[in-house]
Amino acid sequence: MKEKILFVTKGGENTDEGFSYVLELAKALNSGIAVLVVYPRQMMTSFEDVMSAAAFAEAGDFQTVRTLMKEQETELKETEEKKIKEMKVKAAEISVGLIYKTVSGDVASAITDYLKERTGIEMVLLSPNLSKERKILDIRKLLKNISKPIVNITLPEKAGA
């Protein structure tokens, strides 16, 4: 089953946000799914971790900074593997093929590079965890460099939020 859909998501706890929609679309189009998990440049996402690392760095204790970053990286990796496994199982349940790749860095560049590798992709679906984060994904840059339709998956704003 050819992978026509590219699902791009941020690594972490909500890697699979929006995946249920991707699954249904893939089934409707008789397509496999290529998942691209991107870790944006800022590896540290929690404010406390960033402040701790900064404090240790100021004190010259770079070893501790490295250890803190390594710990977070390991935690993220474990979460990613768990999420990917769950996504694979869900895809297999409805006979949809799934492949994935993990990268880190600029999201728009990662998507552009991936599309050069896999020319059979027909559309790019962005997880809500990317769609809402304008600082992480420069849509303008993406629009300049790709020619496939981009599908933004977003969750409606909660009433009263």
Added chain:
Amino acid sequence: MKLRILIADDEEITLKHLSYALGKEGYDIATANNGIEALKKIEGREFDLLIADIKMPGIDGITLLTEVKEKYPDVNVIIITGFGSIESAVNAMSKGATDYVTKPFNLDELTLKVKKIEEKKRLEKENVALKVTLQQSFPSSGKNAVAGFSFIAKSKVMRRVTDIITGIQNSDCNVLITGESGTGKGLVAKIIHYTSGRKELPFLAVNCAIFTEELLASELFGHEKGAFTGAVSAKQGLLEIADNGTLFLDEIAEMSPALQAKLLKVIEDREFIRVGGTRSIKVDVRFIAATNQNLNSIISGGRFREDLYYRLNVMDIFIPPLRERKEDITPLSRHFLEKHSKKTNKKITGFSEEAMDILTSYGFPGNVRELENIIERAVILEKTSLITPESLPQSIRLFQIETIDPNRIKTIDELNKDYAEKILEYAENNKSKAADLLGISRTSLWRILKK
């Protein structure tokens, strides 16, 4: 379909006489004075029928017959035998001759035999084309290609598409259809064929993305026996089978550069050689190609030949995505509801207002194919006489889906640059003149072009 006939006889007068008579019937005639010349000609190009005298210098008619049947079994052979020579007639038939005439023969009798062979060839070709057609299915519908089809085009943008299709009804031009995946490019290709002068002739399709380069070459051009491992017999390709008909090349952008070059040659010269073959085969095929990719950017990236693009793009048809023709969602939904309700024998007569609202406000990144799939699924799940929101996929109710097509969006700077470049070209690259025409300074022009 003009029958291609080779007449081999060492008697000049017989050659001239037969040439003239059969040429008047509209057949494509070639002649040879002896068996060796005849064999050379058959090796050089394709013939449907060989009429050979049994007695010729060099190699006689029977030896010629044996050679031809071994190498080119599809060629029919009529042997001209001597007076009273029943034995040689029987011998010829046992060696694979289709028919024989005895000298002195009646021209009308020979012409009748040729016409029978012509009819037989036509039926064989139709049969092959029908078999290939029945074996094919279009990815867009997943159904047998000979099934009926309906075309819903109520929106203004789609009426432009139907206007173009109507406009080219009497034309034989090649067509390039573009549009996102699931917009119905295959369906439009079929409609173009079945409303054209070629509608009684084969319509064949091939998806260029699903084959390797070698397999696609074999599929399109056919192959000779022994052309590669596994080629245990000669095989006609789609180009031969689609002769006088239409060949639909889906996902043309996936074709390798090497095959693109070969395809260009077929379009320009109207002939080709089978894989592993040496003889050129003439064909008259109308090409309809389709792609969901931006061919201009693929051409500038060097992955698609510009000359092939212009040969295929004699007429271009762009099918807009479903989100740009929302007026078609309601009639399309009703059409698919009727189709799938009949199939499942369910009495579902329509949609609840809420369900139709959900459908008309959804973006359908998968276009018409996705819509049909959603309706088909809803018909299976629905237990009432109306399709309700609960039968529609939960995710399209849960998420907001917005599709952006980069090919349709330009920034103001990009639009300005495009326009400035056009004016500069008009001004023959004279920047002062271009700046004057645009009413700006040279420096401003330079800044726009630099962006």
